[in-house]
Amino acid sequence: MASGAGRVSLHPVFGHADLQASLSRALASGSLPSSLLIHGPRGVGKQRLALWLGQLLLCPESGPTGPCGDCKACRMATNLEHPDLHWYFPLAKPKGVRPGKLAEALEEARYDTLVERREHPLRPASAATEPTGLYLAVAQTLRSHAQRRPAVGLRQVFVIGDAETLVPQESSQEAANALLKLLEEPPASTLLILTSSEPGRLLPTIRSRTMPLHLPPLSSESVEQFLVEVGEVSRNDARRASHLGRGSIGRALGFLPIEGEPGPLETLRTQAFELLTAASDADAGAVYRKSLELGTTRSRGLMPLFELLEDALRDLSVTGAVASGGLINSDRKDLLKRIREGWDIHPVTVARAFRHLEEAKELVAGNVNPQLIVAGLLTGIREELIGNP
Numbered sequence: 173m174a175s176g177a178g179r180v181s182l183h184p185v186f187g188h189a190d191l192q193a194s195l196s197r198a199l200a201s202g203s204l205p206s207s208l209l210i211h212g213p214r215g216v217g218k219q220r221l222a223l224w225l226g227q228l229l230l231c232p233e234s235g236p237t238g239p240c241g242d243c244k245a246c247r248m249a250t251n252l253e254h255p256d257l258h259w260y261f262p263l264a265k266p267k268g269v270r271p272g273k274l275a276e277a278l279e280e281a282r283y284d285t286l287v288e289r290r291e292h293p294l295r296p297a298s299a300a301t302e303p304t305g306l307y308l309a310v311a312q313t314l315r316s317h318a319q320r321r322p323a324v325g326l327r328q329v330f331v332i333g334d335a336e337t338l339v340p341q342e343s344s345q346e347a348a349n350a351l352l353k354l355l356e357e358p359p360a361s362t363l364l365i366l367t368s369s370e371p372g373r374l375l376p377t378i379r380s381r382t383m384p385l386h387l388p389p390l391s392s393e394s395v396e397q398f399l400v401e402v403g404e405v406s407r408n409d410a411r412r413a414s415h416l417g418r419g420s421i422g423r424a425l426g427f428l429p430i431e432g433e434p435g436p437l438e439t440l441r442t443q444a445f446e447l448l449t450a451a452s453d454a455d456a457g458a459v460y461r462k463s464l465e466l467g468t469t470r471s472r473g474l475m476p477l478f479e480l481l482e483d484a485l486r487d488l489s490v491t492g493a494v495a496s497g498g499l500i501n502s503d504r505k506d507l508l509k510r511i512r513e514g515w516d517i518h519p520v521t522v523a524r525a526f527r528h529l530e531e532a533k534e535l536v537a538g539n540v541n542p543q544l545i546v547a548g549l550l551t552g553i554r555e556e557l558i559g560n561p
């Protein structure tokens with residue numbers, strides 16, 4: 173796709189016009205809270221909306237219809253260059269850095285990532301192979317930034333993407349507390365916007381101090397329209413990716429090829445079907461071989477993989493009962509049919525397999541060894557689907 177060539181600013185917010193209008197009115201009437209939590213499905217545009225909200229606050233011409241889109245502040249905001257718009261997101265922990273230098277190294281990594289996002293605003297983050305998080309050092313950097321005065325305007329805005337990643341790591345309590353202090357007593361000119369696709373994993377104390385805003389999934393047609401018009405993707409690719417994306421632009425982008433290589437979610441989808449194949453293999457050893465292949469360090473990356481496995485299981489339960497167009501993974505209908513008919517699988521047994529997936533998701537949040545999680549999950553699914561042949 174052509175998005176990398178020459179594009180220097182963020183794409184427009186897409187599909188959330190009603191919410192944008194009510195936020196603009198809230199700001200104009202002085203009723204916008206100082207701490208917000210935008211939650212909703214992964215990739216639906218939560219961080220993009222948060223950045224737009226930052227632009228709304230920083231544009232001196234903002235009114236009930238939104239930011240002007242034309243002034244210097246607006247241009248800096250959409251170019252990710254506004255010195256009072258701070259965007260934090262989970263990063264991999266830099267290697268070989270002394271603890272005292274961690275905050276600095278993370279800030280460097282964040283700037284590098286921002287440069288990358290400025291150049292390729294529609295490029296999905298690659299599937300994480302190492303754990304990422306918002307570390308204590310980041311929460312502290314954020315806090316000390318927030319105590320300073322805005323650099324050019326009257327306000328400053330902090331966007332904290334995937335805020336739930338503050339929780340499940342070492343020193344997490346401390347990191348969360350540093351953020352909590354900021355949420356409790358935000359400096360007068362400061363707006364904090366947290367985003368999360370797993371708000372249930374946020375500390376209750378953080379949730380109770382933020383005003384929740386839910387971002388619903390878009391229609392598949394809207395996602396397709398975005399991909400064609402903004403992403404300059406071919407109609408066929410756009411249709412296929414929007415179907416797999418299930419109402420999320422970010423998700424759909426992950427299924428599109430990047431420079432001839434499969435996108436990160438497409439790679440995970442292939443893996444999800446390998447897991448399903450292993451779980452329905454007559455040879456019980458297939459489950460363990462597949463689990464060992466996964467490596468030991470990627471427990472966070474398992475969540476999107478499990479979501480794709482969930483889609484595959486859903487397809488398995490309806491395959492045969494619906495036309496192949498009704499499947500999420502319609503291109504795998506032959507494989508699904510083979511598994512379903514080969515073991516004479518009943519939809520009810522597939523429904524029971526979902527329970528194992530839910531348990532596995534909870535273990536991911538608890539930082540259990542990923543190989544153990546996957547081996548346990550696949551064994552569970554296998555027993556439901558084919559018993560113990």
Ligand SMILES: [Zn+2]
Nearest residue numbers: 231240243246
């Ligand atoms: Zn403006």
